[in-house]
Amino acid sequence: MTMYPLQAAAPERRRAVRISSAFGTSALLTMPACIVIAAGVVLPLAYMLILSIQTPDPGEATLTTNFTATSYVKFFTSPFYWSVLLKTIWVASVTTAVCAFLGFTLAVSIWLTSPRWRGLCVLAVISPLLVSIVTRAFGWMVVLGDYGLINNLLVHLGIIVTPLRMMFTNFAIVIGLVHVFLPLMTLPILTSLDRVDRNIPEAASSLGAGALTIGVRILLPMVSPGLVSGITMVFSLSMSSYILPALMGGADSGMMTTLIYQQFVVTFNWQFGAALVAILLATSLGAVALLIFETSRRTRRWMARR
Amino acid sequence: MMAAIQKRAFWVWSAFLYIFIVTPLICVVLASFNQESVQSVPPLQWSLRWYGEAIRNPNFVRGALTSLVVATVATIIATPIGMLGAFGLWKSKSRYKAAMDAFFALPIVVPGLVTGISLLIVLTAADQSAGNVKLICGHVLIVLPYVIRTTLASLAQFNPSLWEAAETLGASPLQVLWKIVLPIIRPGIVAGMVFGFILSFDDVNISLFLVDARTITLPISIMSYLQFSFDPSVAAISTILIGITFVSTLLLERLFGLKRLFAGG
Numbered sequence: 097m098t099m100y101p102l103q104a105a106a107p108e109r110r111r112a113v114r115i116s117s118a119f120g121t122s123a124l125l126t127m128p129a130c131i132v133i134a135a136g137v138v139l140p141l142a143y144m145l146i147l148s149i150q151t152p153d154p155g156e157a158t159l160t161t162n163f164t165a166t167s168y169v170k171f172f173t174s175p176f177y178w179s180v181l182l183k184t185i186w187v188a189s190v191t192t193a194v195c196a197f198l199g200f201t202l203a204v205s206i207w208l209t210s211p212r213w214r215g216l217c218v219l220a221v222i223s224p225l226l227v228s229i230v231t232r233a234f235g236w237m238v239v240l241g242d243y244g245l246i247n248n249l250l251v252h253l254g255i256i257v258t259p260l261r262m263m264f265t266n267f268a269i270v271i272g273l274v275h276v277f278l279p280l281m282t283l284p285i286l287t288s289l290d291r292v293d294r295n296i297p298e299a300a301s302s303l304g305a306g307a308l309t310i311g312v313r314i315l316l317p318m319v320s321p322g323l324v325s326g327i328t329m330v331f332s333l334s335m336s337s338y339i340l341p342a343l344m345g346g347a348d349s350g351m352m353t354t355l356i357y358q359q360f361v362v363t364f365n366w367q368f369g370a371a372l373v374a375i376l377l378a379t380s381l382g383a384v385a386l387l388i389f390e391t392s393r394r395t396r397r398w399m400a401r402r
Numbered sequence: 403m404m405a406a407i408q409k410r411a412f413w414v415w416s417a418f419l420y421i422f423i424v425t426p427l428i429c430v431v432l433a434s435f436n437q438e439s440v441q442s443v444p445p446l447q448w449s450l451r452w453y454g455e456a457i458r459n460p461n462f463v464r465g466a467l468t469s470l471v472v473a474t475v476a477t478i479i480a481t482p483i484g485m486l487g488a489f490g491l492w493k494s495k496s497r498y499k500a501a502m503d504a505f506f507a508l509p510i511v512v513p514g515l516v517t518g519i520s521l522l523i524v525l526t527a528a529d530q531s532a533g534n535v536k537l538i539c540g541h542v543l544i545v546l547p548y549v550i551r552t553t554l555a556s557l558a559q560f561n562p563s564l565w566e567a568a569e570t571l572g573a574s575p576l577q578v579l580w581k582i583v584l585p586i587i588r589p590g591i592v593a594g595m596v597f598g599f600i601l602s603f604d605d606v607n608i609s610l611f612l613v614d615a616r617t618i619t620l621p622i623s624i625m626s627y628l629q630f631s632f633d634p635s636v637a638a639i640s641t642i643l644i645g646i647t648f649v650s651t652l653l654l655e656r657l658f659g660l661k662r663l664f665a666g667g
Contacts, residue, residue: 122489122490122491122492122493122494122495122496123490123494123496124490125486125487125489125490125493126486126487126490126491126494126502127490128483128486128487129483129484129486129487129490129506129546129550130487130505132480132483132542132543132546133505133506133508133509133543133546136509136517136521136539136540136542136543137508137509137512137517137520137543138508139524140517140520140521140523140524141512141516141520143520143523143524143527144516144519144520144523144524147523157523157526157527158527159527198419201412201415201416201419202416202419204412205412205413205416205419215655217420219651219655220420220423220424221423222651223423223424223427223651224423224426224427226600226604226647226651227427227604227643227644227647228603228604228606228621228624228640228643229604229606229607229621230606230621230624230625230628230640231427231430231624231640231643231644232426232427233628234430234624234628234636234637234640235425235426235427235429235430235640236426237628237632238426238429238430238433238637239425239426239429243440245425245429275422275423275426278423306408307408307409307412308408332513333513335513336513336514336515336516337513337515338515338607338610339606339607339610339625343625343628353515356515356519357610360519360522360611361611366523369519370519370523373515373516373519373520376516377513377516
């Protein structure tokens with residue numbers, strides 16, 4: 097280290113060389129993390145995709161050079177599997193739409209809250225993410241069950257006589273998914289909102305715009321980057337959620353993920369299971385790509401308009 | 403007049419949203435103090451009976467131990483790897499930096515179910531069947547991205563003139579890193595560790611495919627209990643977990659700020 101003279105302002109390039117020579121390059125530092133992610137995510141994913149084009153053989157997980165599309169043909173020629181895929185897309189879409197609406201209003205309300213209460217509000221919004229999914233599902237069973245909070249309340253108030261069936265329905269799945277993914281929608285929108293000049297809604301208001309107009313015509317377009325990233329996350333996570341549909345949707349909730357679980361844990365047809373995973377991933381990636389493409393096209397058109 | 407009504411309606415709506423968010427958790431806590439063996443909220447008679455039942459349940463105790471060991475080992479393995487990765491990325495001037503950043507987020511982006519299944523396939527093909535090893539492999543992937551994220555976020559706020567000042571005063575790069583940078587970014591690293599630990603402890607998606615009969619984690623043993631019985635002992639054990647999470651969350655908020663952890667920036 098004595099080789100280097102004490103210089104107040106070392107040239108930028110010299111410094112970079114010195115640091116990298118002392119630590120090895122930054123590539124060396126990132127190496128372990130890269131290896132872990134490559135070996136733990138990328139490689140297994142690739143292995144699984146290859147497994148999906150192998151001949152279905154229960155209990156077998158080794159790869160051969162005989163490639164076949166048997167599993168994909170089986171999937172796409174059966175109306176049952178189509179209906180499962182469509183139902184999964186439907187549930188994920190409804191969840192995302194509800195989340196987008198609730199998340200936007202929630203983000204605006206946090207944005208308008210005084211800084212003193214803001215931390216508490218954010219904490220409340222995040223809380224579902226920090227509690228195990230099993231606990232959350234159990235909580236909803238207590239709330240939505242035949243003798244749960246809501247039914248007891250309604251019967252007590254004399255509004256209904258027999259308990260409403262809410263648990264183990266698609267409604268319950270959507271409620272549970274919206275509950276857990278709401279923070280993933282709210283926080284990106286809030287981050288976008290924080291960049292909005294607070295004088296703008298005030299200006300709109302002084303020009304006679306009502307609260308609803310300000311929300312929809314002024315704030316909503318300005319938070320669209322946050323909204324898009326929220327929609328992306330919520331949609332793909334809803335597509336691939338397993339525990340909530342399994343616990344809250346009853347035994348045969350007929351979602352892609354419950355089907356996948358069956359293939360891997362019950363019937364041991366891993367090749368078909370792998371094909372199901374590939375189809376699920378392709379669908380959610382496709383939908384997300386479409387969304388991002390469409391928004392960027394619109395943004396470009398809007399920019400060109402001026 | 404119209405505006406005032408709209409404003410009032412908006413605040414009522416927001417209050418309703420907060421109720422929607424916290425109701426299930428509050429109901430779990432309330433249900434845990436039940437005297438009877440049927441769920442009723444609020445309880446007709448209050449007692450701590452089900453807490454006793456929960457901590458005497460051998461499956462829960464064994465599950466808690468497994469979860470604790472797996473989450474701890476995974477955090478210990480993932481933290482140094484993640485720190486080094488974040489340092490490397492921070493120092494990197496490569497044009498692939500953004501791609502690298504995205505690559506490090508891969509374990510978050512790929513759904514847990516998919517990670518669990520593909521790990522199961524590969525580990526089975528490699529004849530690795532020890533439950534603990536499989537679980538730890540999966541859980542390192544849960545913790546790692548969060549350590550990288552929080553370390554990077556802290557490094558982004560690090561004032562580069564401190565580095566120059568230390569070097570000017572004769573510190574070697576390693577000394578700067580160890581004595582100047584590390585103490586300053588420590589809260590970020592600890593926040594990543596705590597959050598990763600919580601996620602690992604609570605995880606079901608990845609673990610579901612990697613557990614075997616002897617290494618069932620706590621959330622999974624709660625889940626299988628739920629499929630057969632619906633008594634308040636699940637509420638009691640869940641309340642204990644909520645309590646632990648709540649304390650660590652307050653710690654996180656103090657150390658790092660929760661919004662930064664989820665939304666970046």
